[in-house]
Every structure is written in C-alpha cells, then in structure tokens.
Amino acid sequence: MYLKNFIRDKNVASITPTSPFGVRKVCEKIDFKKRNVIIEFGPGSGVFSKYILRKMTRDSKLILIELNKNFVTILQNRVKDQRVGIFNDNAENVLNILESAHELGADYIISGIPFSFIPFSTKNSILNNTYLALRNGGKFLVYQHSNHLKDYLKRHFDMVRIEHEIRNIPPLCIYEAIKFSSSHVNHL
C-alpha cells in the first residue's frame, strides 16, 4: 500500500513508514503530561498519529494535514478518535486549518513532508505559516533523510537543535526548531 502510493505520488517520497525508533525519538520532545494542540504535516498511514494518540491527554487535540487522498482514506479508517481532525489539504494552509479547528495556536507541529522536493517559494511559505501557527514556546519537529533543512530552519526559528536516528532505514535527521517570540516573519 505504501509502495503503491510512493509510485503514484512523488510527494510521498518514502517507500516505508517511519520506524518505531524514529517515531519515539521525535515524540520524546513532546511533553505529553499537559493539554496540547498537535499538528501533523504528512501523517501518511498514521504511524506517528497512532503513537501520539496513545500518549496525549484526553483534552488534547491532534490535527492531521495530508495531501494524498489515499492516505486520507486510510487515516479516516484507522485513526478513529474524537480528539482528531483530518484535513485533505496542503501544509501551507495550516493557518486556515487551525482557525477552522477553533484553536489559536499549536504547541507542536510534526512534519515528515519531503522539503527537498518542495519548490523554494512554497517551502518559504510553509515555514512562515508554521512559525505563525505555533504558540510562543512551541516546537516544530521535523524528520528528514538529510540535513538540508538546517539553514532554512535557522532563518525562521529562534533555536534549532539536530539529532540523528540511525536505526531508521534510511537514517533520519531530526530537527527541533523552537519559537520563542511571536514577531518575525522571514523570507529566504
């Protein structure tokens, strides 16, 4: 199923879902003890979504934004939970989606969308909108197969940390980008 979507849609950009090692390493940066609004860009078949739902509080909210219709159908069948909103949309529209979910800001935004395939202006727009969608202190958690995103994130966010998970195939580069203030909007 995953391979089929990969062959038909270049935005899928991976032949397998992220491994449990990768999922845990990204999600260990989330404080699951408090109420959170968590947004996921590109949930695919839902490996992160299912893990997050097991850990998050009953009053937290998970907003899934997925471009691929086949994955949206899979998510609608697999991720049945009142705390979840599923949107067949582009991550670039995160601000409108947040508003339609009646939330003012996100505590965490997790992303596995393939930034290296995304045109320059769209990438800039996604990063700007992501920054604006986060509350102060909010984190953008990104997993990619290379470290190409480091400089972009440093221009948009107030602090960026990088880690690796080599037990994923291929290995993952995990970025933790933090928003401290609410003011700036950057252009690359």
Ligand SMILES: C[S@@+](CC[C@H](N)C(=O)[O-])C[C@H]1O[C@@H](n2cnc3c(N)ncnc32)[C@H](O)[C@@H]1O
């Ligand atoms: C590498 S897969 C990751 C899937 C899943 N999160 C995982 O870890 O196994 C990338 C996912 O991002 C989705 N995607 C790509 N570009 C997107 C965009 N601009 N907005 C929303 N989803 C996007 C793809 O359809 C695909 O499901």
